[in-house]
Amino acid sequence: MSVMGTRVVRIEDQKLITSGGVYVDDLREPLLNGAAHAAFVRSPLAHARILGIDTAAAREAPGVVGVFTAADLDITKADDDPRTEPWLAGDKVRYVGEPVALVLTEHRYQLADAAELVDVDYDPLPAVIGFDDAVNGDTLLFDGTDSNVAQRHGGPFGDATFDGCEAVVTHTIVNQRVAPAPLETRGASCAWGEDGRLTAWLSTQNAQIGRGAIAAGLGVDPALVRVVTPDVGGGFGAKIGSPDEAIVLGWAAKRIGRGVRWTETRSENLTSMTHGRAQRQVVTIGGRRDGTVEAFRLYVEQDMGAYPRAPFLPTLTELMASGVYHFPVVETESVAVCTTTTPIGAYRGAGRPEATAAVERAMDLFAAEIGMDPAEVRRVNFIRPEEFPFTTASGANYDTGEYAAVLDKVLAAAGYPELRAEQVKRRESGDVVALGIGVSVYVEITGGDASGESGRVDINPDGTVTAYTGSSPHGQGLATTLVMLLSDRLGIPMDRITLRFGDTDEVPKAVGTFGSRSLQLGGSAVAQAADKVIERARELAADLLEASPDDIELNLADGGWQVRGAAGAGTVSWSSVAERADPPLSEDVWFADGKPTFPFGAHIAVVEVDTATGKVRVRRMVAVDDAGPVLNPLTFRGQRHGGLAQGVAQALLEIMDYDEDGNPVTATLADYSFITAAELPDFELVDSETPTTRNLLGVKGIGEAATIGSTPAVQSAVVDALAHLGVRHVDMPATPQRVWQAINDAKEAV
């Protein structure tokens, strides 16, 4: 029986539950013996000129090995773009948390003492906080520019787009800035060997991209850089590639002639790792009173933070603007600005949660305007199954989708009519605790970069397998899934298969993990390598069995090669085939055939809102997430659980906030409302599997889907709870203060 589709506990877990993972800070590598500890001195101001840096006192502090500033660095970045981010700030700082100096000490505890003694003379400049300030204010972040606008895309909008619509609604929606906050902060260790090569251990999702960045940054041949990924304590998009800090550490390791090790503090992480989201959107939706939407417009204002690290975010939001709907007219435009805040980057969903929140809020507003049930308005406008493949007005080419089917499933699982009846009853009885039901139907894009992935399968002479993937398992359970996949294809037990990844000497060419791409691209790559190995083995087995390759089959039950229809006539093992193979039985592939796929689903959130205090309690989260065939339901559900939690977190709790002077006010975990177990319900998951035709496994990505679906469902549920009070919208996070304010504003408006 095939292992595929069965619940398999993870091969990753034994170490993690006994001695714990080996993360960057845990490394006891010989090359790191005697390594110095590193800390970055970071800007306490949002915006300032640096008049001078005095490191003399710090250099004299106990245990100090070195103190370095931009003036010491003899590595340079191409700076033809005035918005180029420096390795270390030399003349100006542009956000609280920007690195200004590097301090190296013998012992960990000496770092804070020495860093405090680095005396930076700042001349404060006005902070630029928020889109309006960036566009309308007098302060420019970068000399040599005439605007803080870093990028414009899409538009212009038509003058008559909504003419003739029976109903038109427009609304401003904030998709707030949040912190990815993986439990393991960023970290890196660097050491040069006697062979003149640099080894960098990075907490990263992409060792190979990291190697490229470090080699380019240091101006050395990539062959002289080895990046090794130890266990990674969560990434969520914010650990793609290499942080600039690792390049400075690589430089410093050479300069001091010994290894260096760096682990940032949590407070440092909350200001210096990229943040996510940070959009303000204006949606306009118009159509007929029977529920048919005729035109949709999305205008996106993207706060990029101090440096434009992620220009793809607002354009990806534009690409996915119309979601699961067949709108005849879709218009999008985005404007991205720089502000004196932490740079924005990818965070679980990266552009798609923002698109989904916009269109799903718009559908709710339209439903409220025409007095129709929000689930029904959605149904009227879905792209129908027979329309696939479907190219949206924004240019996305969707593969497969069963949007009405997943909506029906989630409505049935939630008991939608009963919930509506309970809501009516509560309203009629004047219950102070209001019931809200939020519906969200979503589609997203995975493997959207379409740049392929590497996979290699070696059959060893003892019949074991060593496989290499360019993907980067770091908690998703991908190692287990890929080993299951190989076991299933090769007929070799899982415990005889070893998976290698994350070391650029072993896997020189790869893209790695982001955008929910790993199974569809990395999985397809190792599957393809296995298939090629099988074809070569068939020839070798045919020789051994003195039969035609066409008559040879692999018995998947025991991993033996045999003559078809003559099982009793003798078999040869993988081991005998591999022993005979010259060159060794190894296939290395680049799976380049992977086009983007479009997972989809429907979520219902049920919340209770105390209208006296504004406090929201999530009572239920019901989710259908369809990413094609499920290889391991255990880890598939795990990905959905985590995604759901991060969606609820953004909808109700989390915000990375600044005061008007650009000081982050949520820069510790005591201030940042990281979601806990006590704030979440058990999740109710419903299955749905619609394959894609775009890779050989038929799979789509599941890493981000549930975050994308759940965030607007929860937000919508909060608004729905208050609909009878005249509330049409509450921005995220729907904190008690905001909810209470929305209720009071609605009362005053009456």
Place this chain on the structure above:
Amino acid sequence: MVHIEVNGRATAEEVEDRTLLVHYVRDVLGLTGTNVGCDTTSCGACTVLLDGESVKSCTVLAAQADGHAVTTVEGLGANGELHPVQRAFREQHGLQCGFCTPGMMMASVSLLNENPKPSRDEVRVALEGNLCRCTGYHNIVSAVMDASKQEVEG
């Protein structure tokens, strides 16, 4: 000089006064299973047992543990056997990246010592001081229910 029994083994080391228990365990003894996830005693990644009760070892000085017994994740199993909490975390997929896991398991052990048959809601409240970014907590709750030999719902 502090004398601390760690995972049943007597240790005695000269440490700086300000040494935190978590750094004693990690850097002095080399037991790196216990992690540091924040600097405000908020995340619980560093949770260990001190005389059988869970504490956040980033907020305890090694000196305060002088003369006491500490258990870390490395000391949870015995004689090569997994502790019921370890077995349940694996069986219920109560971990993903693994970073919060040692602390989460130690907090779970402490919870079950105090309340051997908690409800799912009681588990959620008891683990409020331990943050996880990966699992959404659902399977962590299931793991604690499993470890307490109760029906795993949800």
